[in-house]
Amino acid sequence: MIGLVSYLVFFLILSLIFGIAVLGLNLQWGFTGLFNAGVAGFIGIGAYTMAILTGPSRDAVFGGFELPFVIGLIGAMVVSGIAALAVGIVTHKLKHEYLAVATFGIAVTIQLVCLNWEYLTGGTLGLIGIPNPTKDLAEGPLAQNALFLCIVISLGLITFIAIENIVKSPWGRMLKAIREDEIASSSLGKDPARIRLEAFVLGCMAMGLSGALYVSFIGYVSPWDFLPILTFQIWTMLIVGGSANNRGALLGALIVWGVWTMSGYVISNVVPSEIQAQGGAMQAILIGLILVVMLLLRPRGLIGEELQVSRHARSLND
């Protein structure tokens, strides 16, 4: 029973951490129509920033400032926001698939930097010994994980409420206006390029937060954690849950991560150990199939965007 509970806690922590990244992507794609195919790169930036700021100091590697957890979180969000600002300024002219190709390339480049810039990132070995904030606050792994879950739930909730409020604000309505018709919204005196950039930066900050939480939970960071497949997983979570719906984004994260871990569990028990590589392939095939089948059968996602009618239009009908 304890085993099941601790496993559930572990599972919820990871799916909520990914859920925060999905919320960020939802702000970008769901509400603004920005095709960010470099999600893994921005999660990676957050993760490495956290590792450098809070990790223990070591020879020949930059960082290891042993700063508090909260500073690490803020730092991770700031650095990924700055990175997003730089990327957003360079790519501001690009739309849709060109933006997708460019951001995909950015993620590949970020991963290359993580892999090769040993002074900053520790190279292929990554950075280890990242402190878990719950270590001194609770006894035993289960209590520590439960406490960490509380942290993740509160941060997830803050992100959720923040993004909900953002999209319901006048600024958020502009996002949808730009998504639906850029020319019409610019004819109303809005600046689509600037608003898109702001949404891009905000979304990437959520991804940075997600990466930061990930490393402090796992305790180490390596370049192999931020391969393009992570981007595809986050996208699948958003599509399955329903884009332009924040509850859908979180639901999608739970379901897709659930399918991923459960299929991994089944495969590791059923598939003989000498062909485990093939087992991993089966998991990826499953995610790909879910994405394609979902798009074919229910493109809105499980809970898609709610139809919104202006209050003024409704009063006209009465």
Place this chain on the structure above:
Amino acid sequence: MFLQHLADGILSGAIVSLGAIGLSFTMKMLRFANFSHSELLTWGAYAALVFLSFFSTFGGFFDQTIGPFSFGLPLLFAMACACITTSLIAMFLHLYVFDRLSRSAGHMTMVFASFGVALVLRHLVTLIWGSDPIYYSNELQFAILLPGGVRVMPDQVFLFGLTIFTVIFLHLFMTRTRTGIAMRGVAESPSLAQVSGVNVNAIILWVWIIGASGAAMGGVLYGMTIQLRPELGFSLILPLFAAAILGGAGSLYGAVLGGLIVGLSENLSVMIIPTTYKPAVPFLLILLILFIRPDGIFGERKR
């Protein structure tokens, strides 16, 4: 060293060119960025492996290698069969995924779907053939020494020749045959082509066949000169997009020239930057071209 990098660049560029032709055509004619196109190179390479072992069982005449090359007739037959197999896969994907989505949803949905398709295709290769590198042949080859101290393998000469032959063939196809001319019409304007009596659906199938065959040839040539591995196509995804965007979507010569530029700049870049950052070069090219000329070198400018 410069000449050697130049030769290597042209050779790896030729493979990118073959793959980029299909990507460029689908970007223009189907109006979506197909992230799964690179997986067709992988499937082409591995399909040829299966047919190669089939043809090799015939023995006798089929056992001999041709001239200085590491391969014989079986690989050439296998390559043709791989083109057909890959075309069938592409047509299947078109009919059951991309075409349905283009009717029911927007072209961005097709891009998501291509993510999913790419995941499935790539990992199916791992599932079926495993993740270890495989080679078509264990024949040892002697490099040819060209003037200027440039060394190339006979197989690489074949690669280059076949690429030129394919491009000339496609050029003739696009300019001389009714199907090819109709294809250019569809690229310009599908609705205008349709009212002129062009069967747009049939033309789009041709686009997939040409794109998939080019990809299969690129994959086989990659396998022949380097090695087969499940990430073969995936590692080429940025070079392919760079070539297609550089050349301008829908342009045959653009894709070929784009491929060569990508190959050259990747290989020449190692003279300036550390080799480990080589994979980022196509991405920098993409950014550069999108910044300066968002429609590519050969793409028409919007007026």
